[in-house]
Amino acid sequence: MSQLILDEQLDLQLILPRVRRWTSAVPLEELRPNELLLDDRIPEVLLTLSKPTFVTIDQDFWDRRLCRPDYCILYFALRDDQQEQLPQMLRSLFKQKGFDTRTARMGRVARVGFRDIAYWQFATTRLKMVEWPAAVRRRWQK
Numbered sequence: 001m002s003q004l005i006l007d008e009q010l011d012l013q014l015i016l017p018r019v020r021r022w023t024s025a026v027p028l029e030e031l032r033p034n035e036l037l038l039d040d041r042i043p044e045v046l047l048t049l050s051k052p053t054f055v056t057i058d059q060d061f062w063d064r065r066l067c068r069p070d071y072c073i074l075y076f077a078l079r080d081d082q083q084e085q086l087p088q089m090l091r092s093l094f095k096q097k098g099f100d101t102r103t104a105r106m107g108r109v110a111r112v113g114f115r116d117i118a119y120w121q122f123a124t125t126r127l128k129m130v131e132w133p134a135a136v137r138r139r140w141q142k
Contacts, residue, residue, distance in 0.1 A: 003025075005026060007054065008027065039061070055086075069106055072106055077112065116131045
């Protein structure tokens with residue numbers, strides 16, 4: 001099974017081919033064909049998979065209560081017209097300590113923005129923040 005699950009809110013025609021160049025990914029709707037998956041059911045679906053990372057631009061998933069040890073949720077704080085940035089941001093995120101392996105990502109709900117990465121970790125109450133390195137931020141300002 002894929003390590004990345006892409007939310008239906010994403011522009012899959014734009015994002016999926018670019019992400020699949022370097023990792024496996026599957027659209028959420030392929031996991032449950034012919035089912036309507038509302039946001040509140042997505043964590044339940046993720047729990048049926050082996051260490052999935054769910055990728056979305058839906059702000060409703062930026063919620064500490066969604067932290068579970070068996071999955072990761074990555075909320076990219078992007079507008080619809082900024083989605084072309086997502087594959088590059090995702091790849092850069094996967095090079096950051098704590099996000100560089102599936103095991104390291106588990107239990108996190110993260111908000112990924114152009115300036116920083118904020119995240120909640122399962123069984124902790126403190127929000128953690130990491131700034132992107134300056135070289136990475138400069139790439140996105142072009």
